[in-house]
């Protein structure tokens with residue numbers, strides 16, 4: 001509990017004496033991130049695999065906020081596995097690609113990816129509070145050289161004005177909530193001023209890695225631009241803290257529509273109990289489990305990827321056990337820019353004439369007599 005009686009998650013002893021005002025200040029959290037091996041060694045028992053991962057990986061930054069770091073446990077901890085590099089990142093795996101979704105190939109302007117007729121993705125920053133080890137854009141996030149310039153924003157807005165087929169813009173990065181309130185609001189306002197843009201989505205992991213970033217001031221500043229959709233990225237129940245719950249509550253109270261995009265990761269969330277627990281918590285906090293993504297085959301993630309069979313088994317075990325509202329769509333984003341395919345477990349057993357036989361969650365068989373053509 002904090003001194004004012006509100007619930008809070010435990011802090012690592014290194015930050016036990018930090019006053020609450022500093023701890024709850026998102027800028028303090030960013031200034032005090034763990035970014036070096038020396039810092040890490042002073043905080044936890046670093047494994048050899050982690051040490052080799054940190055010293056060997058030069059193309060993708062490592063940074064963890066004190067808040068998210070305080071959730072870390074032993075070497076197999078699901079939060080640790082997402083935040084601390086492992087030596088496995090240095091090994092190539094079959095299917096690895098640098099830009100698996102071919103985002104860079106489909107850029108009419110430097111910071112805008114336009115792959116599908118009605119949707120576009122706007123890359124607004126290279127910064128994130130935590131650099132997730134499974135990030136699809138590890139080729140550019142954390143890299144100063146990929147920071148967008150003002151002139152690039154103007155070119156992107158101009159393209160969207162000239163391309164009314166784009167009705168849905170995903171504001172992404174990096175994490176758009178790494179920007180100041182004023183900068184973020186300016187981007188949203190520019191998009192909202194384009195008549196053909198109907199849907200604006202903010203893709204952010206801040207509610208997970210830096211929930212202090214969700215302030216009443218930010219929510220009030222965004223409120224006039226409704227409808228605004230927020231895609232969060234919770235992957236494990238350990239991330240479901242009182243601080244994260246408060247962040248989701250603020251966003252939902254501010255009229256933002258919340259959905260979660262989980263990435264299926266080996267040793268993190270690759271079992272039905274974990275996905276069910278996460279889904280129930282999200283729903284209780286007004287965030288709909290939207291997608292369970294197959295991990296993209298991005299370089300350095302071979303050790304985190306699961307077989308597609310695992311995702312199908314998880315869905316099969318969830319169906320009938322938890323509310324359908326808590327079950328995300330299982331999607332594979334096709335390498336090379338083919339778009340998403342959603343997969344479902346096959347419950348059809350046989351059919352003869354109009355009689356179709358299906359199995360339920362327990363394996364019991366049921367017959368449905370189909371309508372005539």
Ligand code: SF4
Pocket residue numbers: 127128129130131132134135136137138141173174175204205
């Ligand atoms: S917050 Fe998103 S963009 Fe940033 S490192 Fe994590 S997955 Fe990548």
